[in-house]
Amino acid sequence: MTSNSGPPPDAATSEPAPPGSAPPADERVRKTSGLSRLLSRPELGAIVGAGLVWLFFAIVAYDNNFVSWATTASILNRAAPLGILAVAVALLMIGGEFDLSIGSILGFAGMTIMVLIYPTADGGFGWGVWPAILLALVFALAIGFFNGSLVIATKLPSFIITLATLFIFRGLTIALTRQFTNRTQLGDFDEASGAALADTLFATDFTILGASFRVAIVWWIAVAALATWILLRTKWGNWIFGSGGDANSARNVGVPVSRVKIGLFMTTAFAAFLVATIQAVQFNGSDTLRGFGLEFQAIIAVVVGGTLLTGGYGSAIGASFGALIFAMVQQGIIITGVDGDWFQVFVGGVLVIAVIFNNYVRQQAAKR
Amino acid sequence: MTSNDTALLEIKNVSKFFGSVIALQDVSAFVRAGEVTCLLGDNGAGKSTLIKVLSGVHKASEGEYLFDGVQQDFGSPREALEMGIATVYQDLAMIPLMSIWRNFFLGSEPTRGWGPFKMFNSTFAKKTTTEEMAKMGIDIRDPDQTVGTLSGGERQSVAIARAVYFGAKVLILDEPTAALGVKQAGVVLKYILQAKARGIGVIFITHNPQHAYPVGDHFVILRRGQVYGDYAKEDIPLEQLVQMMAGGADLEVLQHELEEASKEGGDDAALYAETAGEIKSDLQAIGMEDDEGDA
Numbered sequence: 001m002t003s004n005s006g007p008p009p010d011a012a013t014s015e016p017a018p019p020g021s022a023p024p025a026d027e028r029v030r031k032t033s034g035l036s037r038l039l040s041r042p043e044l045g046a047i048v049g050a051g052l053v054w055l056f057f058a059i060v061a062y063d064n065n066f067v068s069w070a071t072t073a074s075i076l077n078r079a080a081p082l083g084i085l086a087v088a089v090a091l092l093m094i095g096g097e098f099d100l101s102i103g104s105i106l107g108f109a110g111m112t113i114m115v116l117i118y119p120t121a122d123g124g125f126g127w128g129v130w131p132a133i134l135l136a137l138v139f140a141l142a143i144g145f146f147n148g149s150l151v152i153a154t155k156l157p158s159f160i161i162t163l164a165t166l167f168i169f170r171g172l173t174i175a176l177t178r179q180f181t182n183r184t185q186l187g188d189f190d191e192a193s194g195a196a197l198a199d200t201l202f203a204t205d206f207t208i209l210g211a212s213f214r215v216a217i218v219w220w221i222a223v224a225a226l227a228t229w230i231l232l233r234t235k236w237g238n239w240i241f242g243s244g245g246d247a248n249s250a251r252n253v254g255v256p257v258s259r260v261k262i263g264l265f266m267t268t269a270f271a272a273f274l275v276a277t278i279q280a281v282q283f284n285g286s287d288t289l290r291g292f293g294l295e296f297q298a299i300i301a302v303v304v305g306g307t308l309l310t311g312g313y314g315s316a317i318g319a320s321f322g323a324l325i326f327a328m329v330q331q332g333i334i335i336t337g338v339d340g341d342w343f344q345v346f347v348g349g350v351l352v353i354a355v356i357f358n359n360y361v362r363q364q365a366a367k368r
Numbered sequence: 369m370t371s372n373d374t375a376l377l378e379i380k381n382v383s384k385f386f387g388s389v390i391a392l393q394d395v396s397a398f399v400r401a402g403e404v405t406c407l408l409g410d411n412g413a414g415k416s417t418l419i420k421v422l423s424g425v426h427k428a429s430e431g432e433y434l435f436d437g438v439q440q441d442f443g444s445p446r447e448a449l450e451m452g453i454a455t456v457y458q459d460l461a462m463i464p465l466m467s468i469w470r471n472f473f474l475g476s477e478p479t480r481g482w483g484p485f486k487m488f489n490s491t492f493a494k495k496t497t498t499e500e501m502a503k504m505g506i507d508i509r510d511p512d513q514t515v516g517t518l519s520g521g522e523r524q525s526v527a528i529a530r531a532v533y534f535g536a537k538v539l540i541l542d543e544p545t546a547a548l549g550v551k552q553a554g555v556v557l558k559y560i561l562q563a564k565a566r567g568i569g570v571i572f573i574t575h576n577p578q579h580a581y582p583v584g585d586h587f588v589i590l591r592r593g594q595v596y597g598d599y600a601k602e603d604i605p606l607e608q609l610v611q612m613m614a615g616g617a618d619l620e621v622l623q624h625e626l627e628e629a630s631k632e633g634g635d636d637a638a639l640y641a642e643t644a645g646e647i648k649s650d651l652q653a654i655g656m657e658d659d660e661g662d663a
Contacts, residue, residue, distance in 0.1 A: 233487045233488055233490070234479075234486065234487060234488050235477035235479060235486075235488050237488065238466075238470055238473070238474055238477055238488055239474075239475075241463065241465075241466050241470065242463050242466065242470075242474045242475070245463035245464070245465045245466055246462075246463050246464075249457070249462060249463055250463065250474065250475070251445065252423075252425070252445055252455065252457055253445070253449075253474050253475035253476075254444075254445055254446035254449050254475035254476065255474060255475045256446070308465075312463060312465045312466070313465045
């Protein structure tokens, strides 16, 4: 703590302690402790970044009504699905792995629901909404388990394994949907039985001060809070940090690294399922291309949120703020009327700056 | 070593093969409670493989593994750990990016609460880490400090303190003094004696006989995956231990080569002859001139 005011003469009494190194090291800790402690919070960069981006648009787009409840609602509604995914991906990346397949899992889960509830006359299965959602959940978790098991069993980089499953499950989504229904877009979610309850749970809007906030924001906050609690307050969190920090060392002290990693892949798959369900209800249907490219947006949000690409360090709160930055930029560009084509340029730029900043922060943290 | 009824941990005729490679062959060793068994060997002697067998990372291809006289067949380090066999690895099994208290309890987190609300008891973990480190004479000012910021000796002591705290009956130490300066190595040796005094059986793996001799009760010397020598402390003086580690046979070969070189004449002949003579007298002094050629 900051009360480490042990005077240097202390060294004389602690003869058995490793000599030489201890007293100067303590002096360094004392000098920079306050600043580096703040800097060593992984989410700090994203929180400061979110503030700066908001301030930027608040000034530039003030006349376009950026500072308003309506815009705030739009930003949060936009950020929520990405935020849910980013939180799960943050856990996985802290655990030292990648998942490029979440966009495809999202598409697959969404189409699973829609094909199952689609009328039998049109090539669907005519199921009720809830059995369909349940089976989509089972499929998603199975895909996550498959991803994780394959990574563990083959010892190949998860980047490669999930790049393969990205294609496999996007392809399956398109092929199977067309096989059954001869279409690539399915609508009329609300006509299936049980749709009303699903609508309440996944697509309610709350009107606060005249602006419409979606219930997905609540899901996002709940997922982020749960993830943060798991990371910082449970043994599973400790195991996630350990597995990502040094899998061998963690295994040597008894951490079930394989189980942790497979569980994390199932977590990202679950997040993809959750977003798929929310969007199927909200948009009253799904599309075989839904979630396309979302895996990269999620990874960017996570990295901007201060999580190290190499694992072992990061935060779910940071990932949420990363998603928020993403949504603010998108919304800001839309309402200022800047050509949307420039959006990706901006996102790429933010990513590079964030990674450089994070590297700097980590070096500072290591030096203290 | 012969089979021993009082051994806490014992391996008998253990072999380990990796495909066609024989990493260990017919290795036997034991440790009693409150004693230190040193496993000595140079690089490639099979020390690392033996540690992995002892700690449950690898299963022996052949041979017996007895703990408290009962045959064991560990599937993972966790199983060995649960029996009280704790290993402190050369790379310390520490995660540099994690704080000291998180590292200290990694894999054995104390929890409070119940069911799905079980929490990692961080208050207890921080307090205990600070206390246990203080017992080892290290003043951790801030358990939130990352392990990456600690010196080698400090990291080592965290690892040993952790194993002792978790009730290790057998402590396996993999080259704990290898990366340390003279004084820090002394500190670690002191902890080994502390563990021994607490009745823990210590298996101390090292390539340094100077570090092994002061703390060891038994010395098992490994070479090329086999037991090359096996002594109780009273049966072997330090000089002979050093000599066996340095490889008496290798020195003999060197001596012969130098003698040959000196016979060929040339500018350095006198020097070669002199060095060969020195080596010869050294070997005679420790009684190794003609025996133990290949062991």
